[in-house]
Amino acid sequence: MPNNLAPIVSTLANRSSLSLARASLFKFVGLLAAVFLLASGSLIYLAHDLDRTEEVESAFYTKKAVQSLEKSLRSTVKDYAFWGDAYKHLHTDIDVDWAYTRQNVGSTLYTDFGFQGVFVVDDANRTVYSVIKGELKPVDAAEWLEQSSLAGILDKARAGAETETPTTTFINVKGIPTLIAAAAITPGTDPSVVPDEKPPSVLIFVDMLNSTKLALIGDDFGVDRLHAATPDEMGTTSFLALGDDGTAGRLHWSSSQPGLRLLGVGLPLIGIAALLVCLMTWFILRRATAAAQALDASYTSQQRSQDALATSEARFRDVVEASSDWVWEIDADWRLTFLSERFEVVTGLSRDAWTGAVIDDLLHLESGTLSQWLSIPKRRPDISVQCRYIDSKGQERITRLSAREMARDGFRGTATDVTEEVEARRRIEFLSQHDALTGLPNRTRLQEFLDGKLKALPTAEQPLIMLSLDLDRFKPVNDLLGHAAGDLVLNQVSNRLADCVRDGDLVARVGGDEFVLILTDVSTQDEVEALCRRLIESIERPIEIGEQEVFVSASIGIAMAPTDAFEAAELLRYADIALYEAKAGGRNTWRFYAGDMNARIIERRRLESDLRYAIKHGELRLHFQPRYRIADGQMVGAEALVRWQHPVRGLIPPDTFIPIAEESGLILALSNWVINTACNCAAQWPNSLFVSINLSPIEFRQGNLIERIQQTLYDSGIDPARVELEITESVMLEDAAGALEVMRTLKRLGVRISMDDFGTGYSSLSYLREFPFDGLKIDRSFLSRLVESEDDKAIVQAIVGLGRALSLTVTAEGIETAEHLRLLKAVSCDEGQGYYLSRPLEIEAFNALVEHAGAKSIV
The missing domain is CATH 3.20.20.450 (EAL domain)
Incomplete structure (x- = not known):
């Protein structure tokens, strides 16, 4: 080659190398931009998911609060409507003295329960008795409730007369969401009352959900600023519609936005990083341009450009490793070709050990394999999947994986550890059906379990046994040693109860010191009594709290299906009646439900009502x-x-009515x-x-x-x-x-x-x-x-x-x-x-x- 061509060839070669370097730089910048976009997208997705989760939880607890309110109101109206005395004094005849003067269905419903309205509608749908904010007033129910007709509500209430089932519905009264409960007035289980042929009258309770009451409900269920939605708030997402399509109004609350706070921290950091990359790219391009101008003059200048490119690549790696997620790449054979250093920090596993391994050996799906999921045709690249893996400590962890297909064969993406988030959701689901203190099933889980067992149709030979258990001498523990000691006692008792039953049985905590046991494999009364004896002996063992020994005992009421009842609600009620008999029998014992127990409960209730009247009327x-x-x-x-x-029973001695006065709260007025x-x-x-x-x-x-x-x-x-x-x-x-x-x-x-x-x-x-x-x-x-x-x-x-x-x-x-x-x-x-x-x-x-x-x- 002639000497005068050598510089030209060298220059062309240098310029070709520079072009290749520039092309590599632009590819590198493109890859880095993709990483930033992927990181930003992942952060936005995570923030959105956090906000959505918070919104779902708030909606869940708001719905639970409304359901609890409805259930409480149904229970209250049921207690008053399915009552023989109410049938005689509010259906057969309208006895205002009995209802209002003697406070059987009077002003106490407003002072004690906050019911703004109480109505009785007769068989001709006429309002025959009404109490407005605790005062007796001649007001028509439909007119006061601003309803053109109450026929639908009354029909539903009368339809539930045979099964003693009340009905509830939400309406809007004077712009305030209002819950009304209605139940047909029936004799209940009172054998002394003979029902007539007329359609039953209907008892209606009205509970107006004003701002104060909604705020208290929200505080009880952890919902911030629960209130009735204003017209300006109708377009928001944090609401719960009441009534048909929200005709009764909507409940609105304020949800915290953890995702917004996350974006407020994360996006500026990513933006700063992107700005630094832009400055770095501008600097590299500037140096590359200067190098191009000096290519013909010096090989050293070319070498400096290559060094600058290497420095840029190092910076790129630093940015990738600064991310909280770890980055991965796989080839066409599903083998890992790249794992960022963050992989070792998050998982505790070695990058070298897993580089070259098949990704299915590292990450596992609930069904199928990760390679099958990646191979789904036309899979949306913004969809992520949850995978499981075993970390260096042998513990199972959960990661959310996002992936994009590379231009050449293979995939790359990021992995985010979401173990704590998943565990938090599981905890919420667990607490919705279990008691937070003892871990035992709560009323919700008990109802589901009981419904399932009753659907299996238990027989007299293989009955379903329900034990309603209440602790004796527990209140002094709370009063004298404090609630922390009481909690320790409840946990000890819960463990002892669980140890006394079989694996297929259920032990649930349904109140402060109230428990319910469901037994499925006990066939004779002797076996039930042996279990009750074992339960009481176990509970009576001393419980050590610090340096003190605490002693409690228990009373047990027993009901059986199908012998006593075949409905869950009746079975629970009969077990409670038997429990009351056990306590009245001296406590620390058990009683089986018998039909005459209900009559004694009714008799005691009548005596309590008569005693209340006797104290006030001399x-x-x-x-x-x-x-x-x-x-x-x-x-x-x-x-x-x-x-x-x-006036009817004659002179009643104090040992008959003093215990009733003490239990019902009348003892102070009597004393x-x-x-x-x-x-x-x-x-x-x-x-x-x-x-x-x-x-x-x-x-x-x-x-x-x-x-x-x-x-x-x-x-x-x-x-x-x-x-x-x-x-x-x-x-x-x-x-x-x-x-x-x-x-x-x-x-x-x-x-x-x-x-x-x-x-x-x-x-x-x-x-x-x-x-x-x-x-x-x-x-x-x-x-x-x-x-x-x-x-x-x-x-x-x-x-x-x-x-x-x-x-x-x-x-x-x-x-x-x-x-x-x-x-x-x-x-x-x-x-x-x-x-x-x-x-x-x-x-x-x-x-x-x-x-x-x-x-x-x-x-």
Whole structure:
């Protein structure tokens, strides 16, 4: 080659190399741009998915809140509608006195439940009874509800009469979403009521969902700012339509946007990285242009351009590795040809070990293989798939894989670890059917399990057994040791219950300390009783909390399908009725459901209603049983004893209605009447006589006992020293510290305090030493055997000696014979009362005794 051609050839060669370098640079920039676009797309997709997930969860809990509200309202209207007394007083006849005056279906529905409207519609669809915001008003239901007709609602309610099924629907009243519940009024299971031939009347409850109530519901279910949607909010996505196509309104809430926050952080970082790449590309192109101008002059300049290109490639790799996802590439044989360094950080696996391996060996789908998914014809490149793999610690992880086909054979893409996100979704699904504290199935899961088992049609030979279990003595654990200790007890009990049943059975927690067990492989009553015995023995074992041992027990109610019922709701109700019988039978036992139990429940409910009426309308009577000083026979006072003069049943003793008053919350009103009446009567007696009044343990936990006693003393004008309050040991057992503080305050008022039924409790001696008692009463059980039992004589003598040592007045109850009185005199007992001395007397008879006998005993 001639020498003058050599420079030309060299220049052409250099320029050809430069062109190739520029082409490589543009390909590299294109690849980098694709990576940025892929990263941005992945980030936007992830942000959208996070926002969508948050929106779905908020909608889920809002729907659950509405369903819970509907269920609660259906249950409430069912309790009132399927009731024999309601049938007699609101269908057969309209008894406003029974319904409104006696508060059976009156203002308490507004004060206690917040029902703005209560209506009764008769068989001719006329409104015959209405209570608006707790006030009795003659208002037509359709007119007040702004509905042209209620026929559809009434028809649905009457259609559910036979199955005792109420109906609910949402409407719009005065621009406020409103939930109404309607149920046909039927006799229920009351055998004393015979239904007539007319179509049943319908009871309607109206619950208007104003902004305050919606906010409270939202707080209970973790939904932020739940409210009725305004016209400006109708186009948003965070809403739940009420009624048909939203005719009753829409509920709107505010969902957090974690995806938006993620974009606010991620996109600027990607933009900065892209800007840096652009600057880097501009810089490389500028250097490449300068190199092209100097190619003819120096080979060294060409070498510098190549070095710059290598530096650019290094920067590209740095940008790729800075991503939170790891990047992969595979060839036509599905073998991994590239794994970014981020792969090792995320998975803990070695890149070198997996480079060259088949991608199906690393990542696995739920069905099929990853290579089959990548081979789907016309697969959309923006669709991702979830894969599973085993990390370096042997734990299964979940990654979301996105892939694009390369120009040459093979695929490349990114992988994002979504294990925590998937686990969070699973946790939400689990909590929707399980109790968060114990992990046991909740009411939702119980209902599904029970429905499935009942569809299998259990037989008398292979019945389905339901146990309704409630813990005894659990409330003192919460009150004295705190809710954390109570939670530990519930977890221990849950584990013990689960250990006592078979794998195919179900243990569910349905309330605070309420559990339901479903047994599927128990065929005889003996097996059921053996299991109940084992359950109670297991629960009774001590539970260690810190350095203390806690003891609880349980009562169990049992119902069986198909013997007792074949519907889930009835089976649950019958098991609860049997549980109530077990508790009434002394607790720590079990009862099988029997038909007469329901009648007793109805009878107790009727007694509770009658007692509420009796307290307000003067059916209570107060009797006084004189108390005498045994040494000289002088009357020193009297014990006030309440009786109930029922207009139909006659005189009812306190041991029948006092437990009902304590369970129903009427005890405070009853006690107020007794305290006021007794003090007002005693204020008219001679100053030498005192009055003794029994207090319920419930009054020490609630009811402002001190303020009530202080007000009564002021109103009656009686000397506080002439008032004696009798309490039992259970007051100290439940809350010793609180009871001591109340008793000290009562003593500062000047009243006397006496311990009733002494000798039947657990720690009477310590109580007498620590608490400010003025006296104690020997339980009548010791006197009943006083003549025959030397042990009882010794006990009575010891109690009298103890009282004298502690400067306490000792009173003996139940003096029935002259021999009782003689023996009590022999041991120097202070005071006594009983039928031998005097029966309880009505107020007039007692006043006459005081007036004519000069306060002297007749014995």
